[in-house]
Amino acid sequence: MLEIGSARVVRQGIGLLGGTFDPVHNGHLAAARAALETFNLGCVEFVPARAPWQKAFVTPARIRLEMLKLALEDEPDFRVNELELLRSGPTYTIDTLEAIRSRLGPGYPLVLILGGDQWLNFHTWRSWQRLADYANIAVCERAGEPIRTNPSIESWAAARRVEAKELTRHASGAIAFFSMPSHKASATAIRSMLGTQPFPDAMRRVGDWLPFPVAAYIAAHGLYGTRSGRF
Structure with missing residues (x-):
């Protein structure tokens, strides 16, 4: 629990920031911090992909994992989730969310953190419309870089949009946007x-x-x- 003046802010929920992290950089950390503070999350988990299906080549997973652990050594609110590294075959976010939701149960808030480029291509992800069955979605807007999308995503998202302060009142199914400084x-x-x-x-x-x-x-x-x- 965080105290601001006389007010108490209850931190709850887990943010999930996925990617290849090839290499992890300060932009990733800045996005995670912005999500942590905007949504009052309990923590943010970095989820490195073992074999992302949309990329032909990535640095070996063990090397990317080492770099990620080094980057998070002094970040008590961040941790590494190695779930995808333990899975064989291509990496799909829907499988990851299903596994995490199964472990946590239906009532705990999960927040899938996406960058603007990921949101633009969201409709290409496997079972993309089902992702909100397992988690909320938070889309990061970098200062000075307007979010782009397409009509199919916009139509699907419209009924799910909530204010950022309301996101973790939902265990899943809600969508909010948040901003971070330009990086x-x-x-x-x-x-x-x-x-x-x-x-x-x-x-x-x-x-x-x-x-x-x-x-x-x-x-x-x-x-x-x-x-x-x-x-």
Whole structure:
């Protein structure tokens, strides 16, 4: 429970932030913090995908998991959920939500956290309309970047929209939007810069995008085409 002045704010529910985290960066952490505070969540779980069906290649799961654990070492409100790493075959969010809901029961609030790009392509996800049967959905809007969608998603979501403060009053089925400060970090850009530019130059450009332990791990292991370097 969080006290603000004389008022008490009850934190409840689990936020689920999924992705490849290849690598995890400060934009991911900023989105998780914004969701945590906006919805007064009890915690946010980072759910790394083992074999995302929409991506042809990702860094091995054990390496991405190590980086994620390093990034969250000093984040008491964040934790890693390894459920998808233990599953064989392609990774589908519907399977993950079904498993978590089965474990927690029907009444505990779950919040699936999505970025704007994920919301735009939401209709391509397996059983996308059933996801709200298991969790609420929170869509992150980066400052200065309007959310884009398509008519089929908008029509489906319209009856489920609630104010952010009401989201965790529901165990599942509600949809809310929340905002975070603009953040330029991009895993694609990080991989590209580290793979194509001399190490010192690349790190100067992406250093502020990465938690320091993650940057050090990348350098020490020569990931994404880097050479070992000093900070």
